[in-house]
Amino acid sequence: MEADQSEGTKLPITAPAVDPDLLHELVDHLRKSQEALREEWVRRITEAKLLSVMTPDEIFSEVTAVYDNYVTALETGSIETLQEYARDLSERIIPRGVETDEVLGIVLLLRDVLARSLFVNYQRDPDLLHRILDSYEPAANSIAVTVGVSFVDQRERIIREQQEAIRELSTPVLQVRERLLILPIIGVLDAARARQLTEQLLAAIRDNRARVVVIDVTGVATIDLTVANHLVQAVEASRLMGASAILTGLSSGIAQTLVDLGVDLGTMQTVGDLQGGLEEAERMLGTSVPGVDETSWRSFQ
Amino acid sequence: MPDDVRVRIGADEDLVSARAQARALADQLGFSRTDATLIATAISEIARNIVVHVGQGEIVLRAMEDDRRRGLAVIAEDAGPGIRDVQEALRDGYAGRAGLGLGLPGARRLMDEFDIDSEVGRGTTVTMTKWRIRDELELLRERRRSG
Amino acid sequence: MSVAILHQGEYVIASIQSDLSDREVVALRDDLTRRVGDHRARGLIVDVAAMDVIDSFVARALRSIAETALMRGAETVIVGIQPDVAIAMVQFRLNLEPLRAALDLDDAVRTLDRLVKRGPPDAR
Secondary structure, eight states, rough: OOOSSSSSSOOOOOOOOOHHHHHHHHHHHHHHTTHHHHHHHHHHHHHOOOOSSHHHHHHHHHHHHHHHHHHHHHHOOOOOHHHHHHHHHHHHHHTTOOOOHHHHHHHHHHHHHHHHHHHHHHHTTHHHHHHHHHHHHHHHHHHHHHHHHHHHHHHHHHHHHHHHHHHHSSSOOEHHHHHHHHEEEEEEHHHHHHHHHEEEEEHHHHHHHHSSEEEEEEEEEEOOOHHHHHHHHHHHHHHHTTEEEEESOOOOOHHHHHHHHHHOOTEEESSSHHHHHHHHHHHHHOOOOOOOHHHHHHHHO | OOOOOEEOOHHHHHHHHHHHHHHHHHHHHTTOOOOOOOEEHHHHHHHHHIIISSOEEEEEEEEOOOOHHHHHHHHEOSSSOOSOHHHHHSSSTOOOGGGGGHHHHHHHHOOOOOOEEEETEEEEEEEEEEEEEOOHHHHHHHHHHHH | OEEEEETTTTEEEEEOOOOOOOOHHHHHHHHHHHHHHHTSSSSEEOOTTTOOOHHHHHHHHHHHHHHHHHHOOOOEEEOOOOHHHHHHHHHHTTTOOEEEESSSHHHHHHHHHHHTTTOOOGGO
């Protein structure tokens, strides 16, 4: 069975049809010799310096489980259990730093250990040995591919999840009402994050046809010259897209320091807190103060 | 890694071509749309210098790579009069010939690495590079593909 | 056709359709300046949505268009600057100061309407 090199990983779900009697025979043999064979396998793993991040006890318990699953997979031709196990194993060992080559390495070592055992056991009858290997080889290779691919898939799944989580944690741009966006910035604002936030903000301006954006920096850890420049750039870029920006959450002390440092806050609107910023934004959008219309209506009644 | 892209710069229209080819290579190397635009804008400035101040030259777009990053290097070469005072030319507000300036400080701000090698009477070579980090997923996929 | 120009009431609207060479930028500048004068336009809208690079030359041309238009009594609004282009312009420190920007044609017209109403004393 050839290892699949394509982008979309196709799993060989079941091993090709083999002689059931022979398969039964070799599975029997593998079960009977399981202790000796497991020991041989662990010896080879240690010799090859694989799974170095795991303790001997851990290796032993994983090895026992894999062996059992392996033999069952050979027996039933159903790889599902093995896949399930491989996924499970990956989830546990990837965070510990086990690499793909290690996982494939140990599975291939097991394949070798079992093959040798079959040689030894059936060497007196070359014809039978030949037929046993005909049954064993495709099944064993299919298992190796399955485990390897499961591992890689699992690894990629974890990475993708992490990427999504990071993206989600990034501050979202919120549409408060028509034409008005709020971008609350929380945490550290380095160059990479500033770029990402600016891109998100500008895309939101375009998609929401926003005319005013309120950028609240109350939650920004440190506001120094570099951070201030990032903010100024975000404001100027917003302006080029036809939106006015109001910066809120800057204490007057910080604002003064920035001005002293030469940061051009002049053309930028800065208002004390978020509430004040939103009120200013509403004014800029030309809407009346909420509640006034209600009062007029009621008095008209 | 893609081959070098050489763009002859001799006329107005070559700027359009240089911008387009830079963007195409940037896309191929997986740069974000914004970074591709930064690169194309920087090239526009440098290429214009060649057309306006020298007449002709060549720009080479080169794909770069190390184990963590991908990069796009721009090497703009001309055999023109050279820049007498490079530091001066890199200053914001430098007016240059006909008050057009050389767009150098701006181009430098757009790129990650920027170098000018110029000698009066010999010519000028501007080398500028933009990098991007290759993420884990990309590295893994490539490792898998190559063996 | 690199630029589509139409007249809507007192406004001139120029839509740039593709990346322009420097020569075409200069030609556009001269053409728009002439039209604003010929049609006594009160407003000029330049749509740059199709430009995927706005460098110092284009910025200079746009400023020049706006300044000349203003001398002839017209306000200018630029529309359609793409997010990545906006970021590049700001990082480059391209100054578009006297120019106004709007997101799209609707907003541009609204902006011009506001400006024109508040316009020079003889507008009344």
